[in-house]
Amino acid sequence: MTPLQQQIAAAHLELIQLTLAAAHDPHAQAQLIILLDTMHGDGWQALSHAVQTRLGLSTQEHTACALDDEDRSILELIEHAQQQPAAFQEFAQQAAAHNLQHTAQALAALIYAATQGEREALETLAELHQAADTPAALATSAALIHIVEGERQIDVLSQMLPEEQAQLIQMVLTALHEIEA
Numbered sequence: 001m002t003p004l005q006q007q008i009a010a011a012h013l014e015l016i017q018l019t020l021a022a023a024h025d026p027h028a029q030a031q032l033i034i035l036l037d038t039m040h041g042d043g044w045q046a047l048s049h050a051v052q053t054r055l056g057l058s059t060q061e062h063t064a065c066a067l068d069d070e071d072r073s074i075l076e077l078i079e080h081a082q083q084q085p086a087a088f089q090e091f092a093q094q095a096a097a098h099n100l101q102h103t104a105q106a107l108a109a110l111i112y113a114a115t116q117g118e119r120e121a122l123e124t125l126a127e128l129h130q131a132a133d134t135p136a137a138l139a140t141s142a143a144l145i146h147i148v149e150g151e152r153q154i155d156v157l158s159q160m161l162p163e164e165q166a167q168l169i170q171m172v173l174t175a176l177h178e179i180e181a
Contacts, residue, residue, distance in 0.1 A: 009095065013092060111147050
């Protein structure tokens with residue numbers, strides 16, 4: 001993959017992975033349909049229709065929407081992933097790790113701003129907490145708030161967290177330590 005293809009694939013990783021999984025997993029197919037409906041509502045009509053048509057998920061006629069260059073690139077990446085699943089899986093793992101690191105750095109910067117009393121940062125953390133819609137998301141947002149309040153012990157912060165969220169909190173603490181140093 002070229003660097004541009006890697007960037008596009010990382011940005012649309014969920015779509016590509018669900019598209020691959022939908023061929024073999026009815027649950028993934030249901031998730032893909034929900035994602036495609038959301039994408040359609042967000043202005044990705046041509047791409048969502050093209051994916052639905054290619055997978056046989058839709059028999060409805062849609063008004064003709066032309067695919068743009070990015071849409072075509074995403075469809076090409078889906079085909080590439082279907083043809084070379086092992087290579088794509090390796091890329092997906094790297095992209096997920098990169099996205100997790102970026103998320104941790106952004107959260108650390110937000111927490112640092114909140115500890116400095118920046119109102120917008122505090123409001124953003126409160127909004128994150130209010131938007132949390134699963135027990136893991138609630139526990140993660142609570143851990144972030146505890147970090148703002150001064151807690152820095154990973155075992156205390158990650159008591160109620162699944163492994164992936166505990167890893168994120170550890171990465172946030174590491175990034176925050178670098179900011180504060």
